[in-house]
Amino acid sequence: MIVAKQLVKRYQKKTAVDDLSFTIETGKVTGFLGPNGAGKSTTMRLMLGLDHGGGITTFDGKRLNEYARPSQVVGILLEAKSFHPTRTARQHLRILADAGGIDAKRVDEALDAVGLINAAKSHPGKFSLGMSQRLGIAAAILGKPRYLILDEPANGLDPEGIAWLREFLKSYADQGNAALVSSHLLSEMAQMADNVVVIGKGKLIADTSIEALIAGNGHSEVLVRSPKKLEMERVLRHHKAAVTKTAEGMKVSGLTTDEIGKLAFENGLPLYELSRHTASLEEVFLELTAGSEEFAANKGQK
């Protein structure tokens, strides 16, 4: 388990990370979400000891520098293009293997795992962003670490690469490991992550499972379409439901689909559609982080 306690990072007058505490459970993929400038990358760097600040992060109860070989505890991907462009991909990983006390045969295994074995002798300076990400992921998994901390690993990956990453992280977590993954691809994160940590302006907004986050914050509504709109609306309002008219029908909250179906049947009202609409992770995210964007676009301006 990774436990981050009271992380703080200040840059002169600006507080980038503000008393942030959260837990990353083993056996799960945890999404790390927040608007641009929320402090996600800084938090990751603080956790790894790359940046200095307040608070501590423990990995199975110990700080990272208490392990003899930290890269066999945590694998990292913070930037896709973190390599010397004229070394080959294999040389790049051999250097990391040497530094981490990792068996040299893991280099080709890691390259194979990310689909870069045929590019082992290529210079990564010529790699596309997607290939660079794959090399970064190979570097992260090189030491078979128990934990992965990945900053935007899906950036630049093609659909096949994203699907591979999703399956890889799920099976990685299923083996009793844990991954903290930041991403702006919220639909992807909804499929990939079990838990989610949401931050805004360096502060914790949520640290929970995706289901709990959506259930606790999203508005679950039922879409109702009936040829007898007015009668249907009257019946629903009579049973304390909140009704919002739409072009096609009405959105109802406060009653379940079962309850609405039963009411329609009892009142002899025909239904063309009765479906539950659950808020997406994106809708919940936007609602939770409203007002905490560091760099919000001016809506309506072109």
Add this chain to the structure above:
Amino acid sequence: MLLGLKSEFRKLLTIRSTYGIVAAALLIGAFVAIDSVHIDSKAALQAPDLLANASTNTIVFIGFLLAFPGLLLMGNEYRYNTIMYTLTSSNSRLKTLLAKVITVSVFAVVTSLVASLLAPLCMILGAHLLGVGIGHQVFNYWSIIWRCAFTGWGYSIYGLILAIILRSQIGSIVTFLLVPLVGENLLMGLLRYDGKYLPFTALQSVARPAGLGSPTTSGHEAVVVLAYTAVGLIVSTILFVSRDAN
């Protein structure tokens, strides 16, 4: 620590610039040695310390090149952001820094000694090609070896210290080239005799044979260089350990 050393040596030996620097150093050294036979008078070629001076003069010529492995070993880390891997592979920044210092030092000392061995051989070759004779030679092996090795090492450590402090590859290379060429030459005009205490002037004076403009002994100049190096390493260590890795 051993893991760090292995990794640092691999970093040094897997970039083309390392080989370019070694090749340039050896070629320039060889050229200077051969060419000096052509320039020197017949009387000068009979001097008993001719070949010994060839070794030490070569180091003065090529010394600045030996700073580049140090500049690049650290500068590349920041330029290509591999510093995050380097620091998260080790549990101590001090160990990481020490591994870099040892790697750069070993590389510089070995290259310096090879170049200082090559120079007299090239001079003998040059004399043979020109058909001129060289007088009986006297070698103080220990003096030649330590002065050549120390000078090469000094340049490499200066380069490494600059790169650690500035954290910018281009910035540290430009600074490294400007300080001895412009900065110290301007200060020499102001300081005159005390100019020998300037870092690069002192370093060159370690290798420069006595009687060729050095007002003090190589040992004294080496102490000056060691003082600069010690202060530089203390400052750079404090910065490396305490600053954010970016």
